[in-house]
Amino acid sequence: NAGVTQTPKFQVLKTGQSMTLQCAQDMNHEYMSWYRQDPGMGLRLIHYSVGAGITDQGEVPNGYNVSRSTTEDFPLRLLSAAPSQTSVYFCASSYYGRATNTEAFFGQGTRLTVV
Amino acid sequence: KQEVTQIPAALSVPEGENLVLNCSFTDSAIYNLQWFRQDPGKGLTSLLLIQSSQREQTSGRLNASLDKSSGRSTLYIAASQPGDSATYLCAARMDSNYQLIWGAGTKLIIKP
Numbered sequence: 712n713a714g715v716t717q718t719p720k721f722q723v724l725k726t727g728q729s730m731t732l733q734c735a736q737d738m739n740h741e742y743m744s745w746y747r748q749d750p751g752m753g754l755r756l757i758h759y760s761v762g763a764g765i766t767d768q769g770e771v772p773n774g775y776n777v778s779r780s781t782t783e784d785f786p787l788r789l790l791s792a793a794p795s796q797t798s799v800y801f802c803a804s805s806y807y808g809r810a811t812n813t814e815a816f817f818g819q820g821t822r823l824t825v826v
Numbered sequence: 827k828q829e830v831t832q833i834p835a836a837l838s839v840p841e842g843e844n845l846v847l848n849c850s851f852t853d854s855a856i857y858n859l860q861w862f863r864q865d866p867g868k869g870l871t872s873l874l875l876i877q878s879s880q881r882e883q884t885s886g887r888l889n890a891s892l893d894k895s896s897g898r899s900t901l902y903i904a905a906s907q908p909g910d911s912a913t914y915l916c917a918a919r920m921d922s923n924y925q926l927i928w929g930a931g932t933k934l935i936i937k938p
Contacts, residue, residue: 742924744926753928753929753930753931754915754917754928756925756926759925761924769925801869801870803870803926807924808924812875813857813858813875813919813924814860814872814875815860815872815917815919815926816872817862817869817870817871817872818869819868819869820868820869822867
């Protein structure tokens, strides 16, 4: 099993450009989420989804869009990149609800720099 | 609002020592608590998951405990090795909405 796969691993954007960070999981997990990790700020939730067609905002959603058309994929779109979005982005997945095991699995991260 | 705190923020110990990392949370209504390891520039690797009904979990040299009534979890590392050097994060999954609430992590350095 590949687990959670994120692409790309590194990306440099110019201010105002848009891009999509890809996330795919092969564990049939209902719950998927996107975090950003910044020095001194810890992990902050951007958006999450509890199943195909269902998404919701997390703690820091502004400037980001998500959609969930399949169980496997949960892309994160940056609409108009800003230097404040320079960060490391992580995608995570887990089972949802009163499942026996809601262990969260993470991708390897995307290091994004906006210049 | 749930808050998760990890103290200390950094810890440096000689190789071979047993050590304890602490994680405290303010709201006892958690579904489970998970410990992760993060190496520099890498993703998060799950170490141990403790359900709210459990008291502890063990994996190799690692033992995690959970005391909901006192709002504490500890990660015990036995016979530490330089390869254990990393940042350790704990996250509490809330009973209400299943979201993970994160601690800021403890950066652990094991000196050879």
